[in-house]
Amino acid sequence: MSRTALPSAMIFDVFGTLVDYRTSVAREVRRAFECCGQNVDSLAFADSWRAAYEPSMEPVRSGRRPYVPLDVLHYENLCSVLRQFELAGILSHDRKIELSRAWERLDPWPDAVAGLDRLKAATLIAPCSNGSVGLMVRLARHAGFSWDCILGADIAKTYKPDPNVYLASCEALGLSPGRVMMVAAHNQDLEAAAAVGLQTGFISRPTEFGPGQTTDLSPAGDWTVTAANAVDLAGQFGL
């Protein structure tokens, strides 16, 4: 069986692909409301918060709103979801800020750190996420990711799947897109990266959205590699 040649750099989607945001955000929501003795359906809260994520980036992608880091959108979306759950006014401003930064305290999928460490021994690795540099740096410290650098939205000043995010990430590394592989658990992310010439790696995360997940259960394109998880991905390069 022939092995895929190792790219000069591998860049990774993070939320969902490397970290389990759903159960981690739910835990942070539970913690935030424990102190006030408030019972909250924390998984439903996490799902609503995540649901607000895509539409909140659209005005930035379309140019109607100047770029703001994802931390700002996370805070604004948190405020909406608090109102939606009739919890507005319960948390102090400082506690809301603290909770909005739950995305810096997400736990990695069990295979993520080991897979990245194996890949890092042989190639450059970096996140290509919609999270800001600050968010990604603090999340890396929490999760144990040893990135070479932080790429993604904050470098391009717009959000994926805008092609400029992938292109600016390759350019920062001084590499042509064909020498870089985008890795994600989301077919749409890979489609956008492939459209501007990057190699693509699909990782399955069948419980990212919870037990009833119906999308991204399998690769939907002719991706360069597909893997069951990050360790399996490294294995496909003989690592």
Place this chain on the structure above:
Amino acid sequence: MSRTALPSAMIFDVFGTLVDYRTSVAREVRRAFECCGQNVDSLAFADSWRAAYEPSMEPVRSGRRPYVPLDVLHYENLCSVLRQFELAGILSHDRKIELSRAWERLDPWPDAVAGLDRLKAATLIAPCSNGSVGLMVRLARHAGFSWDCILGADIAKTYKPDPNVYLASCEALGLSPGRVMMVAAHNQDLEAAAAVGLQTGFISRPTEFGPGQTTDLSPAGDWTVTAANAVDLAGQFGL
């Protein structure tokens, strides 16, 4: 004796402050010309190449030339210095490209890795250099630096000491300038950082420019901390 409080992040000048570019570049120049049996005064060559660095950034800082990564300037300056040394035409195009990337293979000062590792155990660390992300990533692999992320010129799309380089670096981390310390062996770098509100750390590198060095031998401003080297800097925070 009271200790200085640890900043939320420390950002570092690299060329001269953490790596000894002069002897490393000279070594790379020797290696490049060894194969053609050409004798070159490699330290003089390194000094001339470095001397071309400051003036080559000026058109970008003043807005007369659109931002190009430092890798491009290093290549252009190399071509000038080759002509100056009457060595144009000796190296093939590929060998010139290879030599222009000598700046990715600079050796760290003996204390640099140990000092950074101690600081990283307690705070965020990143380069704030004029080198591109790609250059800094490859240099980090060569020298053994474990950065949290890469900041600096490539983030701001202009060159130090333009204030935007320091401000964009703080902004990427989501930190106000007062929570970030700029560390450098160059007083001018610290002056520019201090002017926009960053804390400052001076490290002495009395042989950076060679045995006859006359500038930056001592701190020339009221810097937050001054240190003999990177390990001493960590020690001043009790690390």
